[in-house]
Amino acid sequence: MSDVNAFANSRRNFLRAGFGMASGVIVPLSLVGCEQTDEASHHASVHNFMQPDLLEAKNGLLEVTLKASYFNTMVSGASPTDQYPVSLRAYGYGAHPASYAGPTLVVRGGDTLRIKLINDLPVNPPFLAFRDPTNYIKPNTTNLHAHGLHVYPGIYEDSINPEYGDYVVDPNYGGVMPAGDSRQYVYHIPKDHPEGPFYYHPQYHGSSAIQVASLMSGAILVRGPVDDLPEMAQASELLFLFQAPYFAVAGLFKDDLGVSPGMLEKLAQLTRHPTGQGLRNNFGDDAYADAQPVMINGVRQPTIVMQCGEVQRWRFINTQVFNYLNLNLDAHVLKQYTSDGWGSALYQNHEDARQKGGDGLLLAPGGRASVLVKMDKPGTYYLRSLSVRMSEGHHPIILPEYMLAKVVVLAAIKTMTVPQQPLPVRSFLNPITDEEFANGGGKKRNIIFRMLGNESLLSAQQVKTALHRATDVFYSLAERADDLYQQSKEKVRQQLPPLLEANAQKPVYPSSPKIVKRFDIQPANTLNEIVILDAVEEWTVFNMNSIANVFHIHVNPMYVIKVNGIAIDPYWCDTLALPAGGTVEYPTSVTFRMRFKDFCGPYILHSQMLQDADLGMIQRVTVVAQ
């Protein structure tokens, strides 16, 4: 493959700014051609690549009911043969019970996606906010977010029962309550919406990490012109939801926080062991030597069987809440044509990087990509995540290389080709020039990611003092107030429509019922960036932490132009890897431009390391009409 372009090179340099590489396993490359007999054909290779059910819009509409509940199953640990019984939060749909992933929802520009979310999780445990003081208040209250989609973020007020857009600024007393509450979401996909992989998951502030780090996620595929190319249409499409659910394993931790084996019930399970349950401790020299094993659509290390010369299109979604992926395919090229859900005219070619610096296709948590693979040599290959250096400092977090899937290429020949460049790209993704930026107001903003110590919070969780006993009383009062609110919720709903203004496109902020106002201890959404509709702005996100992080903003994608102040070949994304190695004096940074197009309303920017978002790395954005 010779069409490596300057775009690809500069992107690799960008990643190198933040991520080093530990030594990889070196495997000699097979150089046999398709016509030769290969070893693989002598062995029975079983294709066991499982995929979530795929639901496609018909006549402009896709209507689905998602149901959140516990899901009891077995999940592999550090060794694929170790099986642990787990009980984790997950989605079912229609009459289908909860499973490893929600269904894949397929739409095109102009379609309407209607999702009714039913919350069948059990009622929330009593408030323990002070002793688990991490905003982890209602682990079983939920909502829904369509990650990356360019859609309306407010509430549609022109119905008796409000219908929700991509609305995620639920206040502390809001959300979709457990034990049977429901909410109707409606996403009107704009006609010119770029085609690519998107992602749905809960985003209720305080419990987003605990729910997403279970199994609550699924894919949304927006299709368009690039999918209609004959070579694309002929290629089999595989969806990869990379998952590493967290759960307690008896005896693995010194401190299991009182959580039963197989369960994920405490935010501290995520914050103390961010890379996953395979860890012994956070601070020893061998820390992070054995990161969380990754499943693909619920299967550990599945086998994909292909024919020689076959082209497939693979859609990658990293549903993990902390661990990056550094994707690499042995002896073959990952030809990337979307970054997150945003297409490019030219392929970014990721060749086998094991002997060439170790920079594969980097996927931050929440990050997505579309690639084409053409398998031109029979044999057995691995899709791997190469080593990733997640932080600098005395005890850097280095995720080890591991094998994600096996690809067996048979000798039988299938002649296929990849589409020629340039690929069709929507005008929505036209570059944002200096002129457009100036004409759009030219406003610049800075966002700072900085972690503060939480030692006092941790000790508060471990030691029950008289003060904490007193707060128990306080919180039992809060709980009663919450119950009262639940009971009067229907009444509140009935009172809501008359309060709303006439303009159907205007966002709605339900006012807080008085009874719970004083207990609204959640500091979410208190910072607010106000943006004028149709503004074009330039933002720089600074990372003052030695650890890498992930910046994500809803509704409008980012046009990335600089890394650490140095211009790069620009590209579009919605989930942005912030380089590691920052300090307060010398933060790392990424600069992007954004068009605030089409939609007014409230939404959020936050760390896609969702435990950080739940701890407060989150701000509200409100777009208002001029």
Ligand SMILES: [Cu+2]
């Ligand atoms: Cu999102």
